Amino acid sequence: MLLIYCPYCEEERSELEFRQAGDAHIARPTNMTEMTDEDFEAFFFLRDNVKGLTFERWRHLNGCGRFFNAARDTVSDKFLTTYKAGLPRPDLSTLRPATEATVETYEATESNAK
């Protein structure tokens, strides 16, 4: 079971209390009525679905109820850090090298198997 650090409860809690809530840091346009359909589609529907580091919104649904943001690795499922909603993306340069060394990806462990 994953433990996720809630920045509002200020402690790690079981993943059972949380729900993922899509990508983080998506700015809502202020000129929605003037946008082209393509621009609106890009804002509203299109997401990167990155492999590796991603920034997501999470909600401590069965806890404090707050939305917050998380930097998570989609390959290892590891949460690199979590931070309160409204804060900018944290600088992960100090976090990433340490975690990457411990991440067991499919490619690293299985793809070269004979």
Added chain:
Amino acid sequence: MADLIGAELATRTLPLSGFHGGSAAAALSVAAPATRISLRAKPDAVAALSGALGLSLPTKAKTSASSNGRHALWLGPDEWLVIDENEADLIAAVASSNMLHSATDISHRNTAIIVKGRGAAVAINGGCPQDLSLAAFPVGACSRTVLAKAEIVLLRTAEDTFRVECWRSFSPYVSTLLAEAAEDAGN
């Protein structure tokens, strides 16, 4: 005759009326009826609301305040569950603060089960993933969390006693699951 029919309709029963169970390690009982509100307010209203309620609304995660059968439980940074075991009018109490807030009467949305005994924490942990050791969850600690698939609010009222608040429609599920876990807690 019409009066009698009206009186009959007004009779309220607890959703778990008559329920009892548990084991020697963790006894289960239905909490007495209480009034409850879901209270939301910004930080600038906390002092006035505390004065109106006669207790200090907690502002620290997982903490509660209790006074004369009235309990205020921190649920989130701007959200509290207030319970009055003497069935006082909590809506009127917070309204007297004259500060902007939101209060919803949930007295009948929730019901509560008291879990008591040396195995109380073990019984609740049968479906709840939180660390209920006294170090992590001391007397007075509270939290909204889950019991298997149901949302509950936990309040530790004594070292060996928890109040488990749940929605009334979930109460057959919560009580049955706790009864099962209480049996296991005795082993």
